[in-house]
Amino acid sequence: MDLASWRMLARTMKNADVVVEVVDIRDPITTRSKRAESMATALEKKLIIVLNKSDLVPLSVAEKWRRILQGLGYNAIYVSARYRLSTRRLRGWIKSMADIKPFSAAVIGYPKTGKSSIINTLRGRKGASTSPIPGSPGYTKSIQLLKIEPGFYMIDTPGVIPAEGGWPDSVIRGRSPEELSDPVPPAAALIEKILKYNRRAFQQAYGISSTDPYEILEDLAVKRGWYYKKTKEPLIEEAARTVIRDYHKAKIPFFVPPEEFV
Ligand SMILES: Nc1nc2c(ncn2[C@@H]2O[C@H](COP(=O)(O)OP(=O)(O)OP(=O)(O)O)[C@@H](O)[C@H]2O)c(=O)[nH]1
Numbered sequence: 001m002d003l004a005s006w007r008m009l010a011r012t013m014k015n016a017d018v019v020v021e022v023v024d025i026r027d028p029i030t031t032r033s034k035r036a037e038s039m040a041t042a043l044e045k046k047l048i049i050v051l052n053k054s055d056l057v058p059l060s061v062a063e064k065w066r067r068i069l070q071g072l073g074y075n076a077i078y079v080s081a082r083y084r085l086s087t088r089r090l091r092g093w094i095k096s097m098a099d100i101k102p103f104s105a106a107v108i109g110y111p112k113t114g115k116s117s118i119i120n121t122l123r124g125r126k127g128a129s130t131s132p133i134p135g136s137p138g139y140t141k142s143i144q145l146l147k148i149e150p151g152f153y154m155i156d157t158p159g160v161i162p163a164e165g166g167w168p169d170s171v172i173r174g175r176s177p178e179e180l181s182d183p184v185p186p187a188a189a190l191i192e193k194i195l196k197y198n199r200r201a202f203q204q205a206y207g208i209s210s211t212d213p214y215e216i217l218e219d220l221a222v223k224r225g226w227y228y229k230k231t232k233e234p235l236i237e238e239a240a241r242t243v244i245r246d247y248h249k250a251k252i253p254f255f256v257p258p259e260e261f262v
């Protein structure tokens, strides 16, 4: 992320009373920003780490992640913005942490973790725009102040924090699949990563039994009837974009187990 974005984030946090960091519970290691967390601490802000999308992992996994973070001294809670699980508790937590009124909570985090969705759920109505895929219509483009209830505001921020887990997540989450000049290498790396945690992920998502990334892309292209016009070879670029899109839409079942955290 560029310096301007960090500055924007610092300014936003400075103006807020509480900082809410939203991470994707399927992969909290990659989607958590220690740098943003230290920034919040340095600014003496109260920080809550929200493990969102808890509907996508078993309850025991959600519990373990929460305990790991709490063990490290963080205020951590798992929620599902989509199914309104524990969102009322989160709302209560934020309120109890603010010691002045009116107060605001800055919602920060890696792209596509569900920051805007959480704000909408707490508001009980839309207001912050959301979208499933980076760069697709509806993603958060600028800072927005939204009223939750009288005296309680939330600040929605664009997902500008870079992945600390590195490649391929940094590329996949940062840009739309259409913008990637060659989607095949990041898609192959993503497939490899998903397979590491769920050998049957692509069987479950597409009915493809192979566990070789390039074979999976080829099989998917063949299954969908995507071929190069001239050579009649399978169009793996289209399959790669589809895998990336389906990963964003959580159509490929996988999660990083808490045991990975060392
Ligand atoms: N399954 C599931 N999906 C969710 C949940 N919360 C959000 N999503 C989905 O995640 C995608 C991203 O949600 P947004 O709220 O736009 O995420 P964001 O962090 O605001 O995204 P940016 O502003 O682009 O950084 C959307 O497709 C949401 O429907 C959840 O609790 N469960």
Ligand SMILES: [Mg+2]
Binding pocket: 115, 116, 117, 129, 130, 139, 140, 156, 157, 158, 159
């Ligand atoms: Mg958003």
